[in-house]
Amino acid sequence: MNICKNFKFLRNMRGGIRNASMPGARSTASPYVLERLRNRELIRVNGAEVVPFLQGLVTNDVSRLQHPSGPASMYAMFLNRGGRVLFDTIIYRTNDPETFLLECDREASSDFRRHLRMFRVRKQIDIDTVEDEYVPWVLYNDQKPSEITQRSSKSSGLFISPDPRVGALGTRLLAPTDLNWPKLTKTLWRDVDIVAAESHPENSYQLLRYKHGVGEGVRELPPGKCFPLEANADYLNGVSFNKGCYIGQELTARVHHSGVIRKRYMPMRFTSPVSSNYTVKSIAGANLGRVLGHAQNRGVGLLRIDPVLNGEQQLVIDGERCYVDRPQWWPSDTKKNKLEAVE
Template sequence: MTMMRPSSSTRTRCAQCINGGRLFSTTTPSRTEQSSNTFPPPPPRAGYARLTNRGLISVTGVDSTSFLQGLITQNMLVTNDPNRSARHTGSYTAFLNSHGRILYDAFIYPVPETNPDEPTWLVEADRNEIPTLLKHLKKHKLRAKLKLRALDDGERSVWAAWKDHAEPRWAAYNLESPSSSPFAAFPDIAGCIDTRAPGFGSRLITPGSDDLRVHLPDENAVSGSEVELGSYTVRRMLHGVAEGQSEIIRESALPLESNMDMMRGIDFRKGCYLGQELTIRTHHTGVVRKRILPVQLYSGDEALLSAEVPVYDPKAAVGAPPSGSNIAKVGARRGRSAGKFLGGVGNIGLALCRLEMMTDITLTDEGTQFNPEQEFKVSWATEEGGDAQEVKMKAIVPLWTREFIFAGAAKTNARTRGESYGERAKAFLEQLEEEESQRRNE
């Protein structure tokens, strides 16, 4: 198996640089098009957003922890704890079906200051999926001693908060810390570090519908001001983070293809849970050939796009393809799909991409289909039966995704050939650090 090697054109970019850099050359919109665009403004470097697209389910009872343990990819217990204590922190996770496909992506939070004999957990998921998720939980409840309830509107609020200038590339917070949460000083707030991308921020659950500042007035706890949900969505897509079943397609998406391994949403050491078999087998023996990546949408003949991160331009006149549209090579005969477009805002989006076709990543020694000059497109027909529309797109591999895949390739080589992947991974990281240092001095 051939070790994946970084492209010579790769440059280190941290999450703080996502809104910087040169814009992709997209077709300049007319004034009419600009005025008709309703795209949200770019996200600030520090801020918070009320996530009205997310809902909550309460799971309360003596069996609540063991019940959830058998249904989700994350471990509800502190790893290697002989007392099998329940986690003290919230975490990212997923509910799978029996075939290992994702039903719902979710966050699970322990509710502070509840009876330890009857703990309460809050399950945060796509708001549109709350009724079906509740049915899913009730179907597996059987004789478990617990109560399930969907929270009413305004009973609690879900927030995302971030401050790029102060957060590390990877959240350093220990998910198994003995403290109740990163917000332990605020007993009425449940929360956790959002581990889906480096420095991505925090997730918080507050009582009632008041503004987040009512509960966390200290600027050290929450920075910036409130922004609209659309700006949070833009930030999420710039980081390559899919969310909800419009992007993580229900009963179709696989956990590893959805980057849940990289996002620390799966505990590969825990006991049995629904859908575990395929997930574990893929992790230990398989190769993940497709992953969700951020994509840059553009039109025209701009073939040489050199930006290393997607750049959001709310004024770019680029049509958004329907979710689930197939991605194809420009100028090639109809052949194998290069991936599927999942959703977007303006000139950025997310897509499930074949890595060895749309990126320079090499996974095996079977060769790669990647051609740096090859462009990709999505074509679709309008609902009114008009002319077919088309938009081009370029897949972007975030630095942290590249590092994660590289480390996985190194481990596979070590298992199959007895090579020491540690030295190679260390050398690669040293190279990235050197390039980062050079970039800062430019």
């Protein structure tokens, strides 16, 4: 299968990474990390009606992917009829205008494909997994975002695209399954022995997401439990308010235009290990939200915006202090009168 590629980032970064990886080289910059996303899977959706099919299901405008100057990938969500999130995805265009690759949570892959097939009806659409052909990887640097501009290349084997949500989450790579970590690094940077570090528990992609308050997958975005704007889909370039109708569109549009949103996903820092009780409370005992994912001393939670960010309350989990940060990638002009209620 032919897929789109982007190698400008690799050329721009090759010299800097080579210098940082040479024995004895002094580098104050944090190294790039290359990590296989074992909890993510790729689904191929193919057919002459693939664009109108996806347009009626996802929050974003899929037609932009077919435009010559459009993005190579986009973030989107699938909603239920009540406007709540079922699945999150990154949609990748390919060199075939009738074929898209959809990245999903591996744990929910079967349910995701079943959801797609349920709405296929009489459309000539093929839906199947490509886990035996391609696997997703991520290349990231905790200290600075990727610097990539879209550019196509006919170099074989890889699809390379900046994360469409926020630059700090790095670069997505879709690689053939036969490329393990050593082979992939040699393919990306020829004639360079060490080009990026492997991830470890103290420096993983999961921790990177938690530091930026981005939820991903059915464990952190439980199906039917939150609205797309609570999951920051509007801030993460994951929803279009100008496209036509899609499942769950009515409530999403109404909430957006009313500006009434009480809760959002935010990054959290813990002073002690999180137990089985994930409820975030104030010192006075008021329920302010819930932790949806955690690792090390970091996590992501769905929390009430006004008392958490605009109040003076101390936050606790099981009596232990925790802290919430306002994500740096949130728009700077977020107004207090938009932080009210989604019920």
